[in-house]
């Protein structure tokens with residue numbers, strides 16, 4: 001039983017494989033948080049919650065002279081504003097009389113097999129036999145407002161999901177803040193790890209101690225954003241990859257979000273997460289309800305490496321859906337960095353033909369194929385092929401590509417419109433724009449009002465008719481601006497605070513329509529690279545273009561940061577030209593390959609311009625990747641170095657689920673004169689298993705000379721071509737990396753179990 005209710009003590013206990021979450025209905029009816037952390041087999045932890053009479057922290061009326069019981073200091077599951085808790089809250093509602101109080105008291109509960117679903121919102125899914133749902137209904141003491149808290153317990157996946165629904169059974173109210181979940185931890189030793197960034201440099205790790213007051217990671221850009229990611233970690237001070245208590249918290253949502261940690265006056269830390277209240281206001285009439293998106297919680301007492309692997313497995317297996325959840329991902333060539341908007345059918349065919357010879361399986365035609373799209377200031381919204389560029393249309397081009405034995409894909413950006421487009425000329429009112437104001441342009445484009453059904457219908461019909469007619473196997477769904485000038489004719493003026501969330505709901509509805517109508521298509525999310533890299537998108541699309549930065553060194557850091565909350569199988573990663581388009585950095589094909597092969601591999605360069613040697617090298621990369629794709633995308637991923645701490649080199653490792661095969665890659669970031677010896681300790685192997693470790697690739701060098709060790713154990717013999725070592729040796733003593741003699745040199749090892 002993953003969920004247990006002790007009626008006598010009124011204690012709910014949620015158990016996963018390695019963690020326990022416990023809460024209790026307090027003596028005056030509030031739902032108090034008791035514990036979330038390392039697994040505790042049995043028993044109530046209600047003794048943990050104590051109170052003393054503190055000045056300026058009042059008590060509920062019912063407590064009478066019991067001044068020790070204060071909502072201002074007691075840990076809670078879903079705190080609300082206005083009733084004596086002055087910390088950050090989850091709910092702030094305005095009643096008909098203008099008051100803003102909600103004292104949420106326990107009303108009822110239900111425990112059932114299987115996991116709850118959220119209408120119109122993405123959420124982790126689970127089989128009935130592997131999950132349980134706890135539903136707790138809280139009711140405001142003095143109004144007809146109810147809050148239903150949902151807890152999904154996926155015991156084997158070792159995670160707890162939460163969501164909530166506000167139901168109004170009385171006169172209309174305004175919701176100004178409805179966050180999804182709260183985690184009230186009675187400790188002051190926590191750091192918060194967040195992932196900040198910018199366009200072309202997403203998800204850089206930053207950590208800092210929680211301190212008195214608030215630390216925030218958020219977005220009010222209408223998307224989850226390049227600037228902050230809706231995945232955070234709370235960990236004990238100093239926690240690392242392999243040690244320390246860590247809580248991973250991930251919002252399954254693609255719009256504005258708030259993740260906030262507040263340490264209170266007595267050193268307790270409250271964490272809340274959900275839709276950002278800024279600009280949000282939702283009207284709830286009698287009989288209506290509002291559902292807040294899901295938050296996924298995982299706990300690890302063994303550091304954040306372990307935590308990441310829980311999210312990787314969960315998101316691969318129980319968030320992703322559809323054919324490509326399990327199917328092999330084709331190696332693709334995308335034309336964007338080769339031609340940008342300059343598309344011709346002839347060029348596309350010749351690029352594809354050249355790529356085909358290399359072993360590329362899927363050709364993707366990016367931006368520029370439709371309407372009058374010659375540059376970024378025109379054409380968006382006109383979803384019909386540009387016949388000057390593509391005389392035989394998308395259908396004809398798709399046939400030609402298929403005729404070569406390749407799959408074919410296209411780029412779309414459904415949510416946007418250029419003023420210079422047929423769509424805008426006919427429907428200027430379909431974009432988001434405040435009447436009487438000039439809108440903010442970004443990349444020369446405006447955002448369509450995705451809250452409107454007719455806008456979504458147009459997009460589904462126009463883009464859908466191409467997908468129906470042409471043999472399209474892949475679609476990249478891009479989104480190239482932040483939202484502003486938010487205003488819609490779909491709501492009266494007093495309800496404009498609903499639009500940003502309705503926009504996201506509209507996007508989800510359209511994504512659901514497309515992905516269910518075209519289930520054989522591989523969908524890749526994108527927002528100027530990784531500006532909408534979040535768990536919400538992964539419900540509809542198994543992979544997301546990680547960044548518009550394709551420089552391999554920068555990508556090491558972007559993919560490293562992304563890997564904390566998202567699986568390798570979700571990261572689109574391409575080998576691009578050298579010098580790199582964004583940084584002008586020159587880099588060997590081997591190193592560009594080794595980095596892109598730590599994701600869903602693709603190529604994004606003019607393959608026709610490659611030398612014969614480069615062509616041979618790419619053929620080998622693709623052959624190698626196809627052989628190891630299963631291990632890379634579905635194996636366990638280990639970060640062996642920390643980008644933020646190690647300027648010298650980066651290393652990472654993939655381990656098969658049976659722990660018998662592993663791949664280790666390392667890239668020198670900064671070559672040193674008179675260099676120190678570098679050594680990495682491998683992870684995830686079996687202590688008592690023997691492994692052969694051999695160097696497969698040492699860029700620019702004879703791969704036999706890998707300096708793994710010497711055959712006679714360091715006494716002057718020949719350099720070892722390979723070594724046989726115990727797993728414990730490889731993990732605890734480590735492996736010598738070669739002496740790198742220039743920047744960006746890379747090396748790769750294959751580790752395989754052997755009988756001995």
Ligand code: DGJ
Nearest residue numbers: 336366367526528529548
């Ligand atoms: C931004 C994407 O991230 C790029 O890969 C490319 O598709 C461009 N948009 C096209 O406009």
